[in-house]
Amino acid sequence: MKVASSAKWVEAVMSDFSSFLQDHASCEKKASAMAISLVSKYPDRPKIIQPLIETAIEELEHFRDVVLWMEKLGVSLAHDMQPDPYVNQLIALVRKGRDEGLIDRLCLGSIIECRGAERFRLVEEALEEPEIKRFYKVLWASEAKHGNIFVELALEYFEDDIVYRRLQELIDAEGDILNKLEFRAALH
Ligand SMILES: [Fe+2]
Numbered sequence: 001m002k003v004a005s006s007a008k009w010v011e012a013v014m015s016d017f018s019s020f021l022q023d024h025a026s027c028e029k030k031a032s033a034m035a036i037s038l039v040s041k042y043p044d045r046p047k048i049i050q051p052l053i054e055t056a057i058e059e060l061e062h063f064r065d066v067v068l069w070m071e072k073l074g075v076s077l078a079h080d081m082q083p084d085p086y087v088n089q090l091i092a093l094v095r096k097g098r099d100e101g102l103i104d105r106l107c108l109g110s111i112i113e114c115r116g117a118e119r120f121r122l123v124e125e126a127l128e129e130p131e132i133k134r135f136y137k138v139l140w141a142s143e144a145k146h147g148n149i150f151v152e153l154a155l156e157y158f159e160d161d162i163v164y165r166r167l168q169e170l171i172d173a174e175g176d177i178l179n180k181l182e183f184r185a186a187l188h
């Protein structure tokens with residue numbers, strides 16, 4: 001990542017942790033749907049299918065676990081927060097061609113996962129209650145693993161230099177997008 005998340009973002013999250021949990025739940029649900037949508041778009045790329053299904057299942061497990069925490073803490077599930085300016089601006093960078101589109105979606109998947117890992121780690125550090133701290137620790141480790149999987153899937157079908165060059169461009173763009181976001185009690 002080009003840009004590290006600001007301490008002001010952590011402050012915004014900790015000042016309204018219930019809203020953060022609502023948004024977090026929605027992000028896990030969308031991450032699962034996003035992995036499955038890639039399977040739907042690229043059924044002709046067999047090497048990505050099983051890993052993406054596995055990832056979708058893990059994201060759905062994260063969704064279940066966040067909802068369990070919300071129930072424990074008396075926080076209700078909310079309608080998906082629309083729009084997510086961060087994700088929308090990233091998706092707008094996906095190029096038109098079929099191969100280019102796949103490279104971009106996989107690189108963005110990796111970047112979004114890595115950002116999630118970074119931010120869940122910050123949340124883990126800011127929390128005090130040991131059980132929920134442990135939950136966020138398990139989560140950030142899982143998102144970091146997903147970050148690697150998406151790049152590996154791109155490398156299954158495309159040359160290293162093509163993947164890494166595009167990944168770097170998108171990492172730079174993500175940094176610029178992140179720098180312009182307002183701080184909310186939300187994952188992005
Ligand atoms: Fe997740």
Ligand SMILES: [Fe+2]
Binds near residue numbers: 113
């Ligand atoms: Fe993930």
